[in-house]
Amino acid sequence: MGKKELDWSNIGFAYHTTEWRYVADFKNGEWQEGRLTEDPTVTLNECAGILQYCQEIFEGLKAYTTADGSIVTFRPDLNAERMIDSAKRMEMPPFPKERFLDALEQVIRANQDWVPPYGSGATLYVRPYMFASSPVIGVKPAQEYEFRLFVTPVGPYFKGGAKPITLCVSDFDRAAPRGTGFIKAGLNYAMSLHANVTAHANGFDENLFLDPASRTYVEETGGANFLFVTRDKEIVTPLSDSILPSITRRSLMYVAEHYLGLKTTTRKVRLDELKDFAECGLCGTAAVISPVGRIVDHNDIINFPSGMDEMGPVTKELYDTLTGIQQGTIEAPEGWIHKIL
C-alpha cells in the first residue's frame, strides 16, 4: 500500500470509487451492527421508500492532511448532530453520533491512501447518507433504512486563485416557510436543479434564493450560506428558519469574532440593502468561502466594491484564518480538529 498516484490538482469534483465504504441497516426497530464493504452498489426493492417518496438525508465533510502530516476531519461532531436533526424532520431513525464518528474513522482509515497530501489543495470528500430501503406504497415512513458512508477524492476548489462569481436572484424558490430548508435532504436539491440549470444557461454561476413568503429577504444559494461584510467591517449573515445551518458559516462567524475581533450579527437581510455591503461571500465545506463580486436582480445590477478580480480584504482574512486553522498552521479552538491518523 502507498499513496495513490493521482494528479491531485486536476481530479476536479467527480466521483471516484475507492476501496471501502461503511453500511449499517435499520431493521426490527433498531440499528444493526455496521460493516465495511468493498461493494459500491446498492440493491433495492423497486418500491423502496427512497425511490417512491424520496425519504433521504445526507451530510458532506472533508478529510485532509495537515501541515504535520496528520489525517484529520473538521468538526465532524456537528455533521453527526445535523444529520440527527435532518432524520427527525424526515421521520427517519437518527443514526447515533458515536456510531457516525466511528463509521467516519473506519472508512477514512481503510482508504487512507486516497487522502491527498498536504499542500495539494485536494481533499478526500466524505459523504454520509441515509435512505428508506423497505417497500412503501401508501404514503408513510418506511420500516427499514440504510446508513452508508463513502469517500471520494476531490481536487482543489479554486485553481489559480479564488475568482469572484456572479449570482442572479432566482425567480424560483428553494425552501418553503416551515418546510425542509433547514435540513440536508436530497429533496431540497432535486427541486433546485431546474433553477440551477436555468441560472447557468443565463450565464450566472449560482442562484440567490429569497424568502418565498415575501420575496424580500435573502436566504442562501442552492448549497452555500451568505456572509456579508459592511463598510464598517461588521460580518452579517441572514437569519431565517429555512436556511441550512452551514458548519463553515458558523465557524467563520466564530473566527471573525474571536480571532479577528470583528463584530458579527445574524439578522434578516433585505434584498434592497445588498447594495450597501462592501463584500459578499458564500460559505460551505467545498470552497470554505467563494467570493461574490456581482449580484444581478433582473435589470438591477449590484457590483460589490471588492470587484471581480479578487476576494475582498475582510473575506480574504476570514478565509486565510479558517483554512490556517483547518490546515494546522493556526491554533484551532478546542475540539475543532478531529484527528483520525
Ligand SMILES: *Cc1c(COP(=O)(O)O)cnc(C)c1O
Ligand atoms: C451543505 C449545505 C451548506 C453548507 O454547509 P457546510 O456545513 O458549511 O458544508 C449550505 N447550504 C445548503 C443548502 C447545504 O446543503
